[in-house]
Amino acid sequence: MIEVKKNNFFLNEEVNTCLNNIIKNKSFANGYIFYGAEGVGKKQTALQFIKEIFKQSSPSDNIEEKITNNNHPDFLIIEPDSLLATKSPRSSNLEKSIKSGSEIIKIAQVRNIKTFLSQKSINSEKKIVLIIDAHLLNEAASNCLLKTLEEPSNGIFILLTSKLKLLLDTIISRCQIVRFKSFSSEQIKSFLKGYLDTSKLNINKKINFEDLIHSANGSPDQLLKNIEIWNDFSDEIISKLVYPIKDYLEILEISKLISEKLEIYQQICLVNFIQTIWWRKTKNIDLVKKLEKLKYLLRKNIQPRLAWEIIFLKISLEDI
Numbered sequence: 001m002i003e004v005k006k007n008n009f010f011l012n013e014e015v016n017t018c019l020n021n022i023i024k025n026k027s028f029a030n031g032y033i034f035y036g037a038e039g040v041g042k043k044q045t046a047l048q049f050i051k052e053i054f055k056q057s058s059p060s061d062n063i064e065e066k067i068t069n070n071n072h073p074d075f076l077i078i079e080p081d082s083l084l085a086t087k088s089p090r091s092s093n094l095e096k097s098i099k100s101g102s103e104i105i106k107i108a109q110v111r112n113i114k115t116f117l118s119q120k121s122i123n124s125e126k127k128i129v130l131i132i133d134a135h136l137l138n139e140a141a142s143n144c145l146l147k148t149l150e151e152p153s154n155g156i157f158i159l160l161t162s163k164l165k166l167l168l169d170t171i172i173s174r175c176q177i178v179r180f181k182s183f184s185s186e187q188i189k190s191f192l193k194g195y196l197d198t199s200k201l202n203i204n205k206k207i208n209f210e211d212l213i214h215s216a217n218g219s220p221d222q223l224l225k226n227i228e229i230w231n232d233f234s235d236e237i238i239s240k241l242v243y244p245i246k247d248y249l250e251i252l253e254i255s256k257l258i259s260e261k262l263e264i265y266q267q268i269c270l271v272n273f274i275q276t277i278w279w280r281k282t283k284n285i286d287l288v289k290k291l292e293k294l295k296y297l298l299r300k301n302i303q304p305r306l307a308w309e310i311i312f313l314k315i316s317l318e319d320i
Helices: 013-025 042-057 063-068 093-097 107-118 139-150 169-173 185-195 209-215 220-230 235-240 248-261 264-282 285-299 304-316
Strands: 031-036 075-078 127-131 155-161 176-180
Touching: 013 042, 013 176, 031 042, 042 063, 042 127, 042 155, 075 107, 107 127, 107 139, 139 169, 185 209, 209 220, 209 264, 220 264, 235 248, 248 264, 248 304, 264 285, 264 304, 285 304
Parallel strands: 031 155, 031 176, 075 127, 127 155
Antiparallel strands: none
16 A cells, blocks of 8 residues: 555645635535546545534534544435446455446435435534535436425535536536646656655556656546556566557457456556557557547456457557
């Protein structure tokens, strides 16, 4: 596990200023949408925002611990349910943070919100509902949430999303949008120096660190995950993927090796990294699009080995 030197290292200063002013003036909206790329600190910031709101009502009530442990009586967190039955026994905790493509927020979960808000607040003036990945609300759940937002209540809604366009326009119109910007490569490098003990990163020497940073897509959180995942990859896999493969036999061999040795979440991370490396070396946009298709197939639980073989064989026909 990578050790972080300081807490709240993902927090965005511009966002913090906005939220601090809201807390200071007690000018709370009924709903907020925290919008930005994956891993730029939306959840961490939301939890800190919630803690500060509750502290106004009961400053000595051990708020930090209650929110962290999700046992505050006036706080409800809604997360997507996975449609997949179980995880492989080989899976690590990292897998929990990688989307499989089968998650959804169901109407029963939103109805639970209505029940929660119908009860009187216990320790604070407001009850707060945090919805993780709100874009995964299904149609019935979205319509139910809209009705809940329209009704007067003693609640504050905070919706987190990386895909604003997938939310109903009517839900968006009833919330205040708080935008989170992705970090530049230089900011991520600064983050590494300021918040991590880089002597303990133990990054695989075969990996170009610049590629690792670019593959994180402006997300410090994703960078940490990538480092942990990549350090588990064998040199055998890495050495075969430094450039698009042309030989059909090699394609079949590496596809078999990847599907047998790596979990799905590791395979998706591998595709992200391959995209970065191959784009730097080829500047071929069609190749990048084919790799996007591979990620889609993996998330949809299509047979991994077959997915790798099909996409790699298509890429081998590219004029690179």
